[in-house]
Amino acid sequence: MQLLTQLVLGVALVGFVVLKTIQSYKAKNDPRLPPGPRQFPFIGRIHDLPIQFMWLKFKEWADVFSGDNGFYMTDMLGAKFLIVSDETVIEDLLVKKAKFNSDRPVIRSLFDSKSTHGSMEYLPLMGKNKYWARQRKLQHSYLTEASNAHYYGIMYHEAKRWLARLIENPDDFQFSLEDMASKVMCQLTWDDPSLSEECTPSAWGLLTQMSPAGPITNVFTPLWHLPWFLNPWKRAERKRHDEQQAWWMENFLKVRRKMEAGYQRPCWTRQYLEKATLKPSLSGDYEASSALGMLALVGIFTVAGPLSYFLVSMVHHPEWQAAVQKEIDEQCLGDLPTLDHMPKLPILRACIKETMRWKPNVPTGVAHEMEADDVYKGFFLPKGTRILPLDWAFLRDPKKYPDPERFRPERWLEPGWPTFQEPLTQYPTIKGMSSFGWGQRQCLGMTLTQDELLVACGALAWCFNLKPKVDPNTGQELRVPTDKSNSLLIIKPDPFQMAFEPRSEERKQKALHLWKQSEALDLARRAQFAARAVSQPHATGGPGLLWDEKTGLRLNLPQEKQAKVKSWVKTVEIGIEAPRLDLHSEI
Numbered sequence: 136m137q138l139l140t141q142l143v144l145g146v147a148l149v150g151f152v153v154l155k156t157i158q159s160y161k162a163k164n165d166p167r168l169p170p171g172p173r174q175f176p177f178i179g180r181i182h183d184l185p186i187q188f189m190w191l192k193f194k195e196w197a198d199v200f201s202g203d204n205g206f207y208m209t210d211m212l213g214a215k216f217l218i219v220s221d222e223t224v225i226e227d228l229l230v231k232k233a234k235f236n237s238d239r240p241v242i243r244s245l246f247d248s249k250s251t252h253g254s255m256e257y258l259p260l261m262g263k264n265k266y267w268a269r270q271r272k273l274q275h276s277y278l279t280e281a282s283n284a285h286y287y288g289i290m291y292h293e294a295k296r297w298l299a300r301l302i303e304n305p306d307d308f309q310f311s312l313e314d315m316a317s318k319v320m321c322q323l324t325w326d327d328p329s330l331s332e333e334c335t336p337s338a339w340g341l342l343t344q345m346s347p348a349g350p351i352t353n354v355f356t357p358l359w360h361l362p363w364f365l366n367p368w369k370r371a372e373r374k375r376h377d378e379q380q381a382w383w384m385e386n387f388l389k390v391r392r393k394m395e396a397g398y399q400r401p402c403w404t405r406q407y408l409e410k411a412t413l414k415p416s417l418s419g420d421y422e423a424s425s426a427l428g429m430l431a432l433v434g435i436f437t438v439a440g441p442l443s444y445f446l447v448s449m450v451h452h453p454e455w456q457a458a459v460q461k462e463i464d465e466q467c468l469g470d471l472p473t474l475d476h477m478p479k480l481p482i483l484r485a486c487i488k489e490t491m492r493w494k495p496n497v498p499t500g501v502a503h504e505m506e507a508d509d510v511y512k513g514f515f516l517p518k519g520t521r522i523l524p525l526d527w528a529f530l531r532d533p534k535k536y537p538d539p540e541r542f543r544p545e546r547w548l549e550p551g552w553p554t555f556q557e558p559l560t561q562y563p564t565i566k567g568m569s570s571f572g573w574g575q576r577q578c579l580g581m582t583l584t585q586d587e588l589l590v591a592c593g594a595l596a597w598c599f600n601l602k603p604k605v606d607p608n609t610g611q612e613l614r615v616p617t618d619k620s621n622s623l624l625i626i627k628p629d630p631f632q633m634a635f636e637p638r639s640e641e642r643k644q645k646a647l648h649l650w651k652q653s654e655a656l657d658l659a660r661r662a663q664f665a666a667r668a669v670s671q672p673h674a675t676g677g678p679g680l681l682w683d684e685k686t687g688l689r690l691n692l693p694q695e696k697q698a699k700v701k702s703w704v705k706t707v708e709i710g711i712e713a714p715r716l717d718l719h720s721e722i
């Protein structure tokens with residue numbers, strides 16, 4: 136090639152790059168768009184947006200750029216984000232204009248996160264499509280019916296197990312806390328709390344995969360498109376995804392087989408399968424196992440976050456802890472608090488709500504994607520813009536929450552505070568908090584969260600003094616950090632140490648006894664149900680076969696063993712102290 140030709144081509148290339156750079160700069164800083172930090176060609180503004188504690192930077196920018204508008208815009212590698220820091224604005228955009236602003240953005244490091252191509256897997260991440268509509272309806276009805284059907288028995292049972300575990304192994308509290316939340320969800324979904332140990336890591340796997348602080352491909356999205364053999368992120372996600380799906384399906388099919396054997400107690404999967412034979416609301420087993428698996432999963436880390444932060448608040452505020460304990464002792468007369476006591480426990484409710492305000496566990500909020508161009512307050516908002524309801528900013532608005540950085544439960548209890556509301560038998564309640572999101576995508580788990588937090592936090596305050604741990608070598612108290620957490624979409628505090636001191640020997644013994652009693656009752660009920668499947672098949676809908684949970688095989692019982700089960704049933708029916716029958720070894 137001649138020198139002149141090379142020169143011309145070189146100049147043309149440089150000219151093209153300069154032109155594109157100017158165009159990109161102009162497009163990103165278009166004066167019709169809302170104000171925001173200066174955007175750079177192509178990358179927008181990712182170079183100084185930290186992946187860790189991203190919400191703090193978003194808030195810092197909000198203080199500079201939002202002004203009276205209550206929002207600003209920024210760009211990340213071509214994706215536009217409208218960061219909203221004012222609740223009235225989010226109300227306009229996500230509630231009043233919900234019809235156009237209820238889609239979800241793609242999450243790059245998941246396959247078909249929006250279910251655009253029919254994957255039908257992760258309801259909270261789905262675009263606004265038919266799978267989302269029907270699964271939301273189904274989950275809404277299950278969560279409502281579950282509270283109507285008093286799922287509280289499961290929560291009380293798991294809270295008692297947790298107290299006993301905390302007494303026996305207090306240093307393992309972060310594991311047992313999450314495991315409690317997981318057991319509640321596994322029991323509701325598949326009637327099997329033993330699944331919690333697989334469900335919790337499965338939940339964290341998905342949460343990490345979908346968070347900006349997860350795989351690098353969520354931020355540097357072009358990397359996701361590298362060919363398979365050069366793409367460790369895609370290969371890892373394929374494995375994670377397939378294992379999770381297989382596990383959800385396995386649990387689903389197990390419930391079906393147990394139903395056929397007449398040995399499946401009520402749970403959401405059984406409820407689905409019973410109705411599905413008459414009128415299926417989902418497309419088949421794949422969609423159903425995913426919808427149910429996702430439901431089990433979403434209730435773990437969401438509840439575990441505020442529960443962990445409740446421990447942090449109580450350790451740092453012994454005066455509020457003492458007030459909660461006094462209230463519980465006076466109102467529950469020595470008994471473990473139940474949901475029936477809650478109208479009389481406003482201080483407990485205020486401490487839970489203030490914990491969720493002080494340390495919101497979805498601090499960035501969950502993005503909605505705009506489905507059409509719009510003009511709002513004179514600014515152009517292009518279709519595809521991701522609207523981020525910055526919960527960290529809403530909950531630190533000094534007009535609504537004076538002294539926002541401090542834990543002040545009195546803001547919910549005393550007249551004169553902007554957030555005070557009466558009657559105190561009903562308020563404060565966490566239902567409707569900004570942390571649960573907005574409009575058509577608002578969280579479906581508010582009631583479950585509220586009930587579980589009340590039961591678990593009430594039980595903690597009833598049983599323990601929650602204190603800093605003392606270092607045995609130095610005799611010094613170990614500090615419980617208030618500002619250390621992961622940076623996933625749903626956060627929790629980093630591992631820390633603390634002490635769970637039973638409030639008295641009597642309380643400790645009572646807690647242990649309550650768990651023993653509850654465990655015996657649970658085993659008795661399970662065994663009784665199984666036994667009825669044999670002795671009265673019509674009562675459980677089964678053909679008189681017994682299901683062996685361990686081997687996965689059906690058992691046909693010989694006559695003499697049926698007699699054994701029947702006689703045992705009578706013992707069980709007399710009372711909860713009846714001797715246990717180990718169905719697996721006895722039969």
Ligand code: HEM
Nearest residue numbers: 258259433434437501570571572573576577578579580584
């Ligand atoms: C402290 C506890 C929780 C918090 C802070 C929370 C927060 C949220 C947020 C911010 C959203 C997105 C809302 C939006 O896009 O505007 C959401 C959606 C959702 N939440 Fe929760 N959540 C919690 C507990 C739960 C629980 C316990 C369940 C169920 C057992 C649950 C089920 C769901 C579902 C199914 C969605 C998806 C709704 C949709 O996309 O249509 N959540 N949650």
